[in-house]
Amino acid sequence: MEVAEFSSTRPANDPGWSVRISPNASEVIHAESNRCAPSETGGYLFGRIDVRRRTIHVTRAGTQSVDSRGSAGGFLRGVSDAPFVRNIIQRTGETITYVGDWHSHPRGGGEPSITDLNAAEELRQEVSPLGLPALMVIATPRALHPYVFGNHTANSEVSIYSMQRRRRISASIVESL
Numbered sequence: 001m002e003v004a005e006f007s008s009t010r011p012a013n014d015p016g017w018s019v020r021i022s023p024n025a026s027e028v029i030h031a032e033s034n035r036c037a038p039s040e041t042g043g044y045l046f047g048r049i050d051v052r053r054r055t056i057h058v059t060r061a062g063t064q065s066v067d068s069r070g071s072a073g074g075f076l077r078g079v080s081d082a083p084f085v086r087n088i089i090q091r092t093g094e095t096i097t098y099v100g101d102w103h104s105h106p107r108g109g110g111e112p113s114i115t116d117l118n119a120a121e122e123l124r125q126e127v128s129p130l131g132l133p134a135l136m137v138i139a140t141p142r143a144l145h146p147y148v149f150g151n152h153t154a155n156s157e158v159s160i161y162s163m164q165r166r167r168r169i170s171a172s173i174v175e176s177l
């Protein structure tokens with residue numbers, strides 16, 4: 001794998017992490033986003049999480065499952081693809097795992113909505129007992145915006161972030177959490 005080709009981004013809500021998205025995953029996300037616009041769409045993200053180095057590699061992005069609901073107002077990921085997810089993980093001998101979700105904001109605006117933050121909080125509660133962070137990637141027509149909710153990110157901190165999201169999120173805000 002040519003790690004150098006991965007585009008690396010630091011999540012606005014936690015710049016201590018580094019999120020690297022493969023060209024393939026990035027292509028799938030942008031193509032699906034364009035295809036479904038003006039409705040939002042989304043899916044699973046697969047890859048590897050290195051907790052010690054605080055790095056997440058996204059190697060593959062899934063597309064919208066049949067029970068997902070996307071509209072111009074939001075996206076709710078379904079669960080019908082769960083067996084497919086298990087299959088991918090098993091097939092790769094668990095070197096590739098489920099790392100989070102992506103969804104599109106076709107009209108732009110890379111910041112998470114309140115609904116997005118609630119979904120992220122649910123996901124965080126699911127994966128943090130495993131010692132893993134939850135990754136959420138928001139795709140705008142021009143860029144991919146990653147957010148990482150780690151097991152150190154307390155529920156109240158997600159809420160504070162949610163209240164402050166209308167202001168420009170700066171590293172100093174994140175640090176003061």
Ligand SMILES: [Zn+2]
Pocket residue numbers: 074075103104105112113116138
């Ligand atoms: Zn959203």
